[in-house]
Amino acid sequence: MTTPHPSWDDSYTSAMPAPWDIGRPQPAFVPLADGGLLHGQLLDAGCGSGEQALLAAAHGADAVGVDVSPTAIERARHKAAERGLAARFEVADALDLGQLGLTFDTVTDCGLFHTFDDKDRARYVTSLASVLRPGGHCYLMCFSDRQPGDFGPRRVSQDELRAAFSDGWSVESIEAALLEVNAGLPTAAVQAWLASIRRD
DSSP: OOOOTHHHHHHHHSSSOOTTOOSSOOGGGHHHHHTTOSOSEEEEETOTTSHHHHHHHHTTOEEEEEESOHHHHHHHHHHHHHHTOOOEEEEOOGGGGGGGOOOEEEEEEESOGGGOOHHHHHHHHHHHHTTEEEEEEEEEEEEBTTSOSSOSSOOBOHHHHHHHTOSSEEEEEEEEEEEEOOBTBSOSEEEEEEEEEEEO
16 A cells, blocks of 8 residues: 555644654664664665664764655654754655765665555665665665555565665565554554665
8 A cells, every 4th residue: 555645744743643653763773773784874765753864873874864754854853953863854755865966875764665656666766776875785674475464555575675676786685574563553563574785
C-alpha cells in the first residue's frame, strides 16, 4: 500500500503518533552505529523525526536527514537542538536527492523503500545513486514478505531488493530483522529485511 506524499505530514499532525515514529532509533541500526558503519557524510533518506540521523551524529557522522514532511523535519531539528547534536534536517523529496547538491559516504533508509510503487522504486534507486559516492554503503530496512497478513505497507522480498539494486550496486547482505512500531498496533514489531548495499 503506497500513500500519496500529501498524507505524510498528516502522519505527524494527527492525534495518533505515526506507527514508525517510536521516539528512539530502530534497534537494528544501533549495532551499525556502534560498529562504526554509520560514518562520514551520511544521509538519512525519509528521516521522519530524525532518530537514525541523530544516532549517526552521536557516533561522529556528519549527518543530514531529509523528509517530505515539514512537521517531521521541525521535530527532528528540535531533537537535535535538545540533544546538542549537529545533524542537519531539510524538507526534500527522496525521489530527487540530486537537488541537495551534496554527495555522501553512507545512506540510511529506515522504512522508506517499501512505500514506493514499482515506478517510484526505480526512481528512488536512481536518486540514491546520484548522491552516494562509489564505494559508499546504503543500509536499508524495509517491510519483509515474511510478515503475515496485509496490514501496513507493501511487503518486499529479497529478490525484489536484489533486482532493484542490480545495476551499479552490490547487495552485500540481506538479514532478517524486526522493525519496531508504536504501542497500540496489533504487534510491537513487524518482520523486516536489513540490507547492506554498496555503490559500485
